[in-house]
Structure formats: C-alpha cells, structure tokens
Amino acid sequence: MKVDFPAVMDTVRVGLLGLGIVGSQVAERLECQRDLVTERTGGPVELTRVLVRDTAKRRAYLPTAAAITTDPAAVLEDPGIGVIIELMGGMEPARTYIERAIDAGKAVVTANKEVMAHHGPELLDLAKRRGVDVYFEAAVGGGIPLISTFKIDLLANQISRIEAVINGTTNFIIDRMARDGAGFDEALAEAQRLGYAEADPTYDVEGWDAVFKLTIMSSIAFRGRIDPDEVHREGIRGLDPVDFRYARDMGYAIRLLAYARDHGDEVELRVHPALLPQSHLLAAVHDAYNAVVIEGDLVGSVLLYGQGAGGRPTASAVVGDVIDLVLSMRKGIDNRIAVDIARPIRVRAMADVRTAAYLRLHVADRPGVLAEVARILGDLDISISAVVQKQAMVEHAAAELVILTHPAREGDLRTARERLAALETVYAVPAFLRALTPEEAM
Numbered sequence: 385m386k387v388d389f390p391a392v393m394d395t396v397r398v399g400l401l402g403l404g405i406v407g408s409q410v411a412e413r414l415e416c417q418r419d420l421v422t423e424r425t426g427g428p429v430e431l432t433r434v435l436v437r438d439t440a441k442r443r444a445y446l447p448t449a450a451a452i453t454t455d456p457a458a459v460l461e462d463p464g465i466g467v468i469i470e471l472m473g474g475m476e477p478a479r480t481y482i483e484r485a486i487d488a489g490k491a492v493v494t495a496n497k498e499v500m501a502h503h504g505p506e507l508l509d510l511a512k513r514r515g516v517d518v519y520f521e522a523a524v525g526g527g528i529p530l531i532s533t534f535k536i537d538l539l540a541n542q543i544s545r546i547e548a549v550i551n552g553t554t555n556f557i558i559d560r561m562a563r564d565g566a567g568f569d570e571a572l573a574e575a576q577r578l579g580y581a582e583a584d585p586t587y588d589v590e591g592w593d594a595v596f597k598l599t600i601m602s603s604i605a606f607r608g609r610i611d612p613d614e615v616h617r618e619g620i621r622g623l624d625p626v627d628f629r630y631a632r633d634m635g636y637a638i639r640l641l642a643y644a645r646d647h648g649d650e651v652e653l654r655v656h657p658a659l660l661p662q663s664h665l666l667a668a669v670h671d672a673y674n675a676v677v678i679e680g681d682l683v684g685s686v687l688l689y690g691q692g693a694g695g696r697p698t699a700s701a702v703v704g705d706v707i708d709l710v711l712s713m714r715k716g717i718d719n720r721i722a723v724d725i726a727r728p729i730r731v732r733a734m735a736d737v738r739t740a741a742y743l744r745l746h747v748a749d750r751p752g753v754l755a756e757v758a759r760i761l762g763d764l765d766i767s768i769s770a771v772v773q774k775q776a777m778v779e780h781a782a783a784e785l786v787i788l789t790h791p792a793r794e795g796d797l798r799t800a801r802e803r804l805a806a807l808e809t810v811y812a813v814p815a816f817l818r819a820l821t822p823e824e825a826m
C-alpha cells in the first residue's frame with residue numbers, strides 16, 4: 385500500500401536511518417533550518433524518528449524533536465512516515481531496509497553507492513511498481529550535482545564519454561605522492577591522520593568506491609543496467625613516486641581515472657591509475673577534490689567540480705533530494721524523472737579496449753636493448769610515442785627505460801609486457817600504467 389500524498393500544507397514526516405557523519409548533518413539541517421525547508425517544499429517537513437545502533441554514542445548533532453531508536457521497525461513500519469532517508473552505509477541491512485520502505489509505499493533518499501551500484505535497477509523497478517521515488521544524488525560525488533545533471537540537464541544529449549576523478553581519498557594520496565615525492569604508505573598515513581582515509585582504506589585505495597560511482601553514473605548516462613563486477617578495476621597501491629617524476633618530465637600527471645565510453649553496442653568502463661596530459665582538466669584536481677568531465681553530442685564538454693565527500697557537502701545533496709521529493713509529493717507527482725535502467729548493457733572486455741600505455745623497465749645497460757624492446761612492440765603493432773633512458777639508476781649496472789606508447793589494444797600491450805619481461809636483457813617491468821594522450825583527451 386502506498387502512503388497517500390500529503391495535502392498541500394500537511395506535515396511530511398521523515399524517518400532517518402543512521403546518525404553518523406552524514407546523518408547528523410542531515411538531521412541538523414532538517415531541524416535547525418526548518419523554515420528554509422518549509423519554504424522550499426511549500427509546507428512543514430518533520431524529522432520524526434532516527435535509527436541508530438547505539439543510543440548512548442556521542443553525536444555531532446543530537447536531534448531535539450525526533451525520537452531516537454534502535455528498532456528498525458519503529459521507523460520502517462510507522463504509517464505516519466512518508467519518506468525514509470537511508471544513511472547507514474554498507475550492503476546489509478541497508479538494502480533490505482530500503483526495500484522494506486519502498487514496499488511500505490514510502491519514498492526513499494539514500495547516499496548508499498554500494499547498494500545502488502549492485503541493486504539500483506531492481507529497487508527503482510520496485511519503486512516504480514509501488515508508485516514512489518528513490519533519490520540517490522549523494523551516492524555519487526557527495527555534494528556535486530551529478531545524478532540530477534544526467535537525469536535532467538543533459539536529457540537531450542547522447543552521452544559519449546565520462547572521465548572522472550571521483551574518489552577524494554585516492555586523489556589526496558596521489559597528490560601527496562606527486563607533490564612531495566612521498567611513498568604510498570607515507571601518503572596514506574597522512575591521509576588517515578587528516579581524516580581523508582578510513583582506518584581500513586581498502587574500499588577507496590583498491591578502487592571499489594570509484595567503481596560503484598562510475599557504475600551508477602554510467603547506468604544513468606547510458607540508460608541501462610551495468611554490473612559493477614564487470615568494470616575493470618585497479619587501485620593505487622602499486623604506484624611508485626618515481627613514476628610521478630617520469631610522468632611529469634613527459635608532460636603528464638597521474639590520477640585514479642574513472643573512464644566510461646559508449647561504443648554503441650557495448651560500453652567501455654574502467655577504473656585505474658592513468659597518466660593524463662598536464663593540460664587535461666582532471667590533472668588540475670588536487671587534494672581530496674573530485675571532478676567529472678562529461679561529453680554530450682549537443683552540449684559538448686561539461687565539467688563538474690567540488691567536494692565529493694564529507695558530512696556537510698553530502699548532506700547538501702541528501703537534503704536537496706528530500707526537498708525535491710517532498711515538492712513533487714505535494715504536487716501529486718510520482719516517478720517525476722524516472723530513469724529506465726532495466727536494459728542490460730554489455731561491458732567491453734578490458735583486453736579489447738584501446739589505450740596508450742606507460743612502461744618502466746629495468747634493463748641491461750648495454751647496446752641493442754632498446755632495439756630489442758622496439759622490435760617486440762613493433763611485432764604487436766604498438767608504436768612508441770616517447771622514450772626516456774636513465775643510466776645506472778638501479779643495481780647491477782642496469783638502466784631504467786621508460787616508454788610511452790601510442791594507443792594500442794590492451795590485450796597486445798599485456799602480451800608485450802610479458803614478452804619484454806621474458807627478455808634476458810630485461811630484469812624487471814616495475815610499472816605498467818595506462819595513459820590518455822593529448823589527442824584523445826576531452
């Protein structure tokens with residue numbers, strides 16, 4: 385049964401699941417800026433109940449009017465509550481609670497990228513059948529208005545490409561490595577000390593967070609269902625400060641790139657560290673900031689930039705969704721800008737993707753080595769764009785050889801890497817990164 389639309393001036397009651405970093409900022413805005421919310425939704429909005437695990441815990445903001453509970457049913461089954469805001473995070477029980485809320489005819493606002501990346505299509509489908517909405521602006525890019533940009537502002541476009549830096553933690557770490565020559569562990573420790581990285585940083589540094597965000601954005605941009613497990617993913621743990629120096633000398637910066645490209649019958653989706661020309665918009669994204677460059681056939685290139693995380697920027701997106709949703713409810717409109725993402729989208733196999741590559745080799749310091757390397761690349765139709773050789777950089781009178789290729793098939797680049805590593809004159813291939821060439825960049 386669907387909760388009835390509120391009459392024009394009726395109070396819309398809201399239940400909040402989670403009162404952590406984002407939840408407490410959302411609660412504060414709803415309670416302390418009641419006039420702003422009332423004015424913008426055309427009537428009162430009341431935060432009625434809040435679900436937590438531990439009622440004794442200290443909070444950045446403790447709601448004054450709402451009841452705090454540890455019983456999910458008290459929120460999910462309250463017939464007076466028309467909107468549920470889910471800010472617990474993680475897959476379960478968040479997914480089940482969202483489903484229960486929709487089933488009970490309540491509209492949902494969530495910031496949960498993990499749930500939306502894996503289960504967005506079926507939750508949106510369920511919501512459509514129940515005649516309610518699910519809003520999830522905060523699930524991608526925190527305070528940066530990305531979902532609404534795809535859902536509304538770029539509706540007239542065929543989106544061809546998305547290039548993004550969408551994980552603040554990894555960008556902070558990469559920035560420290562590039563600026564100060566810090567190693568990965570040192571930069572990570574600083575990020576943790578300053579609150580930019582979790583005690584367990586796996587989710588961010590291994591690229592999962594960026595994959596979930598890219599999946600959600602791409603589902604909406606390309607209008608279909610994408611399995612996040614099919615997105616190619618590499619994290620930043622293997623990055624070495626020396627590669628930042630070589631990249632800079634060749635006119636490039638390194639970023640954790642989230643890349644999506646429409647090929648008509650399939651979509652290319654990948655998250656990995658990449659060399660970007662210094663002139664690329666994403667090369668200028670520093671610290672924990674995020675940026676997304678979108679290419680549409682009508683609009684051309686659009687850049688969105690801002691704070692992709694943090695309690696306040698994320699609460700900005702959550703409360704924005706609540707206001708938008710309540711406004712629609714008051715007007716008696718549901719499924720206002722429904723995005724149909726049920727059509728399955730095929731993801732191009734990484735081996736078939738075309739990309740330029742950066743290879744760093746430890747080679748014997750003797751004549752003929754470069755010719756051997758060039759022959760292996762040439763046999764696979766991989767042409768070289770730049771070469772840097774440093775003598776006696778490493779042990780055993782070896783030299784360090786850095787090669788930047790022109791775009792080639794990823795499968796061939798991997799074969800080349802294996803053949804190079806097998807050469808008697810190549811001691812090691814410590815780095816293999818992808819690159820965007822200036823010609824390819826938006």
Ligand SMILES: NC(=O)c1ccc[n+]([C@@H]2O[C@H](COP(=O)([O-])OP(=O)(O)OC[C@H]3O[C@@H](n4cnc5c(N)ncnc54)[C@H](OP(=O)(O)O)[C@@H]3O)[C@@H](O)[C@H]2O)c1
Pocket residue numbers: 401402403404405406407435436437438439441470471472473474477495496497522523525526692693694695698
């Ligand atoms: N933090 C950010 O910058 C950011 C940015 C973008 C999106 N998000 C997303 O926003 C959501 C919330 O993130 P957050 O950083 O605010 O998380 P958080 O600080 O860890 O807060 C989670 C809250 O949920 C409650 N909770 C968790 N599991 C629960 C359960 N099983 N039953 C009842 N309550 C439970 C916790 O209760 P207790 O406090 O009692 O333990 C806590 O209040 C996540 O989906 C996250 O991905 C966060």
